[in-house]
Amino acid sequence: MIEMNNIAVRCEGVTKTYGSGSTEVHALRGIDLEVRKGELMMLVGPSGSGKTTLISIIAGVLDRDGGECEVFGSDFNEMNSRERALYRSQNVGFVFQLFNLIPALTAAENAAAPLMIRGLKRREALDRACEVLDRVGLGDRTRSLPSELSGGQLQRVVIARAIVHNPRLIVCDEPTSALDHETGHKVMELLHNVAIGIDRVLIVVTHDARIFEFASRIASMDDGHIMQVVNSHHDLEQKKEN
Amino acid sequence: MNFIALKMLIGDRAKYLGIIFGLAFASLLITQQMAIFLGLMTRTYGFLTDTPQPDIWVVDPKVQYIDDLKPLRETDVLRVRGVEGVAWAVRLYKGLLKARLPNGTFQNCIVVGLDDETLIGGPPVILEGELSNLRHNDAIIVDNVGADGKLANVTPDGRRIPLRIGDTMELNDHRAIVAGICRVTRTFQSQPVVYTTYSRATVFAPRERKLMSFVLVKANPGYDLSELCQRIRKTTGLAAYTKDEIKTITVRYYMKYTGIPVNFGITVILGFIVGVAIAGQTFYNFTQDNIRYFGTLKAMGASDFMLLKMVLLQAAMVGGIGYGMGVGAASTFSFLSGRTELSFCMPWQLLVASAVAIALICIISSFLSMWRIVKLEPAIVFKT
Ligand SMILES: Nc1ncnc2c1ncn2[C@@H]1O[C@H](COP(=O)(O)OP(=O)(O)OP(=O)(O)O)[C@@H](O)[C@H]1O
Numbered sequence: 013m014i015e016m017n018n019i020a021v022r023c024e025g026v027t028k029t030y031g032s033g034s035t036e037v038h039a040l041r042g043i044d045l046e047v048r049k050g051e052l053m054m055l056v057g058p059s060g061s062g063k064t065t066l067i068s069i070i071a072g073v074l075d076r077d078g079g080e081c082e083v084f085g086s087d088f089n090e091m092n093s094r095e096r097a098l099y100r101s102q103n104v105g106f107v108f109q110l111f112n113l114i115p116a117l118t119a120a121e122n123a124a125a126p127l128m129i130r131g132l133k134r135r136e137a138l139d140r141a142c143e144v145l146d147r148v149g150l151g152d153r154t155r156s157l158p159s160e161l162s163g164g165q166l167q168r169v170v171i172a173r174a175i176v177h178n179p180r181l182i183v184c185d186e187p188t189s190a191l192d193h194e195t196g197h198k199v200m201e202l203l204h205n206v207a208i209g210i211d212r213v214l215i216v217v218t219h220d221a222r223i224f225e226f227a228s229r230i231a232s233m234d235d236g237h238i239m240q241v242v243n244s245h246h247d248l249e250q251k252k253e254n
Numbered sequence: 255m256n257f258i259a260l261k262m263l264i265g266d267r268a269k270y271l272g273i274i275f276g277l278a279f280a281s282l283l284i285t286q287q288m289a290i291f292l293g294l295m296t297r298t299y300g301f302l303t304d305t306p307q308p309d310i311w312v313v314d315p316k317v318q319y320i321d322d323l324k325p326l327r328e329t330d331v332l333r334v335r336g337v338e339g340v341a342w343a344v345r346l347y348k349g350l351l352k353a354r355l356p357n358g359t360f361q362n363c364i365v366v367g368l369d370d371e372t373l374i375g376g377p378p379v380i381l382e383g384e385l386s387n388l389r390h391n392d393a394i395i396v397d398n399v400g401a402d403g404k405l406a407n408v409t410p411d412g413r414r415i416p417l418r419i420g421d422t423m424e425l426n427d428h429r430a431i432v433a434g435i436c437r438v439t440r441t442f443q444s445q446p447v448v449y450t451t452y453s454r455a456t457v458f459a460p461r462e463r464k465l466m467s468f469v470l471v472k473a474n475p476g477y478d479l480s481e482l483c484q485r486i487r488k489t490t491g492l493a494a495y496t497k498d499e500i501k502t503i504t505v506r507y508y509m510k511y512t513g514i515p516v517n518f519g520i521t522v523i524l525g526f527i528v529g530v531a532i533a534g535q536t537f538y539n540f541t542q543d544n545i546r547y548f549g550t551l552k553a554m555g556a557s558d559f560m561l562l563k564m565v566l567l568q569a570a571m572v573g574g575i576g577y578g579m580g581v582g583a584a585s586t587f588s589f590l591s592g593r594t595e596l597s598f599c600m601p602w603q604l605l606v607a608s609a610v611a612i613a614l615i616c617i618i619s620s621f622l623s624m625w626r627i628v629k630l631e632p633a634i635v636f637k638t
């Protein structure tokens with residue numbers, strides 16, 4: 013029982029197929045994966061192996077075709093779309109490769125969006141967003157528009173937006189691949205420092221071997237399967253050599 | 255969220271202004287065309303507006319609108335006077351007569367002949383001279399637009415000398431002396447209007463067996479007007495209408511037998527379509543350009559309801575501004591053209607009607623966008 017309560021995300025035999033007939037793509041062919049509370053789980057694998065598809069299903073923005081998937085004891089398949097939206101607004105934070113920051117909004121307004129979605133008053137939401145921006149080192153850029161910020165700063169705004177509402181699950185798709193290596197490393201370090209929590213799970217999809225060091229565990233995928241789950245990137249390399 | 259919606263909209267300045275101009279244009283076109291249409295319709299009963307004294311107009315039963323002149327017998331006025339409840343009944347002549355101007359050209363004029371004793375039915379505003387001047391020999395009162403325009407004397411070198419008190423002209427080969435200048439509501443045909451007495455009008459007019467156009471009736475206090483009309487109809491066999499009734503049949507006649515409503519209707523519909531086309535397309539493009547951000551909000555947990563509210567708010571904002579600009583432009587236009595041949599009439603009902611039209615345009619325009627957003631898969635946020 014204790015072991016079970018420690019599990020935040022549990023996937024069993026998850027399948028997903030896009031399209032039908034001749035255009036059919038089996039993106040996930042039966043995924044078994046468990047992510048524990050407090051973990052930063054990295055998902056690695058070649059392009060097209062199904063990493064984005066898997067985190068989309070875990071984050072509840074995409075329907076699975078088969079198998080089981082529970083996130084903090086809840087199953088998105090048992091919710092209607094309104095309940096799912098509500099669940100996401102309370103429990104999920106997102107970090108995107110291309111930021112997806114609204115160009116017309118300032119850093120603080122962008123970071124405050126999840127709070128406004130949850131119905132907080134604008135003033136209150138902006139105050140909270142400014143506090144979080146301060147934590148990610150952008151306390152002096154709260155009024156800047158995305159067009160006035162560098163890539164690293166943009167990703168820090170995105171991280172602020174992902175944690176501002178204190179979600180239990182944060183999914184990140186290639187958070188560093190639009191950044192140069194040094195900036196990417198710094199951003200990952202920041203994410204590691206501000207986002208990890210005892211009751212929280214981070215799932216980070218990445219190609220970037222230089223950030224493997226921040227992972228609690230690393231799952232490698234290929235062609236819709238989880239090939240292996242290792243405890244550190246050293247294990248990953250060792251097993252590859254074998 | 256409202257604030258995010260508005261900032262998103264205003265942030266895309268080019269599209270924002272594009273949508274507003276589309277809506278402003280549609281609103282201008284719709285409001286202005288309807289205003290001109292209503293203005294023209296009020297002109298159809300301009301003569302009624304200028305002749306407010308009678309409660310009831312008695313005419314030939316075949317008359318279909320106020321300018322449809324079908325003469326009555328002279329004795330009819332006496333028969334109407336005999337009906338119970340009639341306080342007074344007077345004759346009125348109205349006809350189209352040829353005026354010969356000093357330079358030899360001819361101009362058709364509307365000639366109104368007033369009851370010799372009472373002069374009831376005279377012009378609403380007298381600018382120069384006075385109504386009783388009509389009692390002088392050969393006296394007429396002409397309207398100022400006619401006096402300055404169509405009846406003005408054009409000298410050989412092209413100068414226009416307005417008709418003034420004391421000037422003479424010929425009406426149907428009879429001498430007439432201008433004894434006053436008045437102002438009348440612009441008529442539908444825009445001909446000069448000449449007032450004179452009934453007996454003089456019948457001298458001016460070509461000889462015919464029947465000449466009297468209307469009997470104007472005032473009811474005794476306390477009599478129900480429609481009952482009195484009934485009674486006049488029954489006892490005289492003539493048609494009798496209250497002011498409002500004859501106004502209504504006149505407007506109805508013009509609506510039915512002239513192409514005017516259809517022509518204006520087509521322009522209004524075109525304005526509507528252009529509005530939907532420009533605003534709708536630009537609005538949809540705006541949504542499409544921002545679909546990634548709508549998707550991001552959706553992924554972060556914004557419900558469809560919230561997003562639709564955002565779209566509706568955006569539509570309401572551009573709609574409100576576009577409507578205001580269009581109506582403002584139409585009002586300015588109407589103000590500037592106040593002294594020209596154009597007719598404008600902008601009652602509040604018209605403003606409500608064009609507001610409804612613009613609101614419809616906005617709803618139709620945002621419909622596609624809303625549909626796009628409802629169908630939007632939040633999973634697109636991970637697409638690069
Ligand atoms: N919406 C879609 N419609 C059809 N096929 C899709 C769709 N999304 C993904 N796929 C296909 O599913 C497979 C898995 O895609 P996915 O995006 O999950 O891979 P990935 O591991 O994230 O790849 P990358 O590293 O390039 O981002 C690919 O073959 C892809 O072409």
Ligand SMILES: [Mg+2]
Binds near residue numbers: 065
């Ligand atoms: Mg991917």
